[in-house]
Amino acid sequence: MLSHMRHPTQLHSGDIDWSKTRLLVFSLDDGFRFLARQTFRKLGVREVLSTSVPADAQPMLAQIPDVALVDTDGDMDLALAFLRRVRDTDPEMPVLMVARATDRAAMAPALIMGIEGVVPKPVSGHELVHRVSDVLKEGRRLPAPQPKPQPAPPPAPSAPAATGGGAGNGRIGSGTYGGGHDTLAGKTRTGGGWLDDDVPATGQRISGGKLSWGDDDLPPAPAKPPAGSYGDDAPPPAPAKTLVESLAERLPEALRPKKRRKEEEDAALAERERWQAELAEAGHSSRDGTDVAGLDVDAIVAAHLAWLTSQGAEGKRADFKKMDLAGAGLSGTVLANAGFRDADLSDANLAEARLDGADFRYASLSAADLSAANLGVAQLRHCDLRLANLQGTSLRGADLSGARLGGAKLAGADFKGAILVGCDLSGADLSQVENLTQAQMDKAVFDAKSKLPPGVRRPRKDEG
Structure with missing residues (x-):
């Protein structure tokens, strides 16, 4: 030791x-x-x-x-x-x-x-x-990890051989003939060929002469797909990746949004829908900010990703200071260390976003969806988080001094190392949060409706 x-x-x-x-x-x-x-x-x-x-x-x-x-x-x-x-x-x-x-x-x-x-x-x-x-x-700086090279796309399949009675068009016993994917008598032909058991048995007469299929032995030719559509045997090509997706793939694994299992996604979706229903029942109505329509999110996120991966040598740090982004769709984005000071992000969707180290001082995130987002070491001083969805959110090391969290959904939120000096938790349900200590609680503000986690008591100044 x-x-x-x-x-x-x-x-x-x-x-x-x-x-x-x-x-x-x-x-x-x-x-x-x-x-x-x-x-x-x-x-x-x-x-x-x-x-x-x-x-x-x-x-x-x-x-x-x-x-x-x-x-x-x-x-x-x-x-x-x-x-x-x-x-x-x-x-x-x-x-x-x-x-x-x-x-x-x-x-x-x-x-x-x-x-x-x-x-x-x-x-x-x-x-x-x-x-x-x-x-x-x-002192010499250690090199940053290089992005993994993307694998080359597989070569395009060659054009199928012409059909008919020509010699040498197929290889007997090899299971190959022509191209595409089709079915015959319930059997599947993949990779450009018929399965071996679809080839005539040894000794069976094949009409048409030397090593050739007779016209009566040929499978029916697939119908030509109509113009502008894909036939059943040719799936449509995968859509090209956007610039944001390509840049995100270059990020180290530690900076990418955490992927969840399907059952976790389903549970999170159910909780999100329940939270939205509760907001609607309480009469809350969302709105769209004045800066949302003209916001080119892809361009801003792409420049920010370039800034992150190049350590500031390229791109540009995203800065939304004082912007009206109410109702903006930013779920799953990587905006670590971005600036949101004094911005209005009420009703915005930031679920599963990487926002660690971001500056949200004096910002409004009321009724925003931050479920499963990473807000580790974010600056959230005097931030309005009332009615926000913070279920499963990482707040490790975040500065929440003076922030307001009344009515926020906090189940599964991780408060390890978070600063809660003067943080208003009036009416907040903290019964299912993680890593909240008595020392943190003693510096926060509560009321009689605040629910505390097991093993943590109400601060003495609030008792009685």
């Missing part, structure tokens, strides 16, 4: 001037933070800024640290949230991720945001000093 490691009495770190160096450390592991503090303080560093809360990144970055250690052990999502906030403020500062071998496969998002190395864990104080020294002297 890290907490039981001996700290080195002498450390050698080359020509680094530690007295002018500030070190930023993020870790949920108390032992690792202790190790880092003790190790670098022995070197006389100017300061070690240490935290386990992603939201601390901004105030700590104001002190201009020179290098950061980000430990993934305990919660990869929170570590990536911290890294994202670091990169939003300082794209160039050297960062070393600290990870166990089991976490290395999930490093793609960190590589895309930009890191200078990965330190294996467990790690000694000597190794930490060596790696930090190297990156301060000559």
Whole structure:
């Protein structure tokens, strides 16, 4: 265990001037933070800024640290949230991720945001000093993962051979004759041929001469499909992929919307319909925003995907600041780190969208469908989420300070690490949410109608 490691009495770190160096450390592991503090303080560093809360990144970055250690052990999502906030403020500062071998496969998002190395864990104080020294002297950014090449489409089938009594048109016993797909006596011909048992038996006379089918042995020719239509034996070609779909396929798996099983989809659809029925019964009427009709969603999402995959070198970050997008259809889109500040997204459909790290400060998401969306580490301060559908939504590490969630559907929502300072949960049903702690609840606002999850009590200020 890290907490039981001996700290080195002498450390050698080359020509680094530690007295002018500030070190930023993020870790949920108390032992690792202790190790880092003790190790670098022995070197006389100017300061070690240490935290386990992603939201601390901004105030700590104001002190201009020179290098950061980000430990993934305990919660990869929170570590990536911290890294994202670091990169939003300082794209160039050297960062070393600290990870166990089991976490290395999930490093793609960190590589895309930009890191200078990965330190294996467990790690000694000597190794930490060596790696930090190297990156301060000559830090080189690790390459981002390259998109997988798309497989080449299969070659088009060759034209079928001409039918008739010509010699050599078919191969006896091979099960091939002509092209297309057809049926004969209940048997199926696929891949351009008849099944072997459809060929005449050995010794059977075949009229027509040498290795040729007689006209009376030929299957009936398929009718020519009418102009502009496809025959039964030729399925229509698959539609061409849109630019958005092609760009989305280039995203690392960790950045793609999570796919659900059919039974999960069916259950989610039933819950969504129930939520919509409840809204209608309560007299809620949806509306279409003034900016929706003229919004080219595909173009904006395509530019944003290019921006994400190129780390900002191409494309453009999506920014919907102060736009009226009420009722907009954005379900399943990848808009991580997009800007929605002060936007009106009431009644919008954002189900299953990737919105992690997005800025929704002072935005209206009332009665919006955010079911199964990823809002991890999103900025939701003073956001209006009343009556919204947040069932199965990830809110891990999100900042919900001052947000309003009254009447929202929250079953299955994940609140791990979410900031709820002043969050208004009056009338909210929290009985089926996940990873909500007493410390979070003590900072939120409730009323007598609020339903709490098992094991969590009402804050003392609200009791009585």
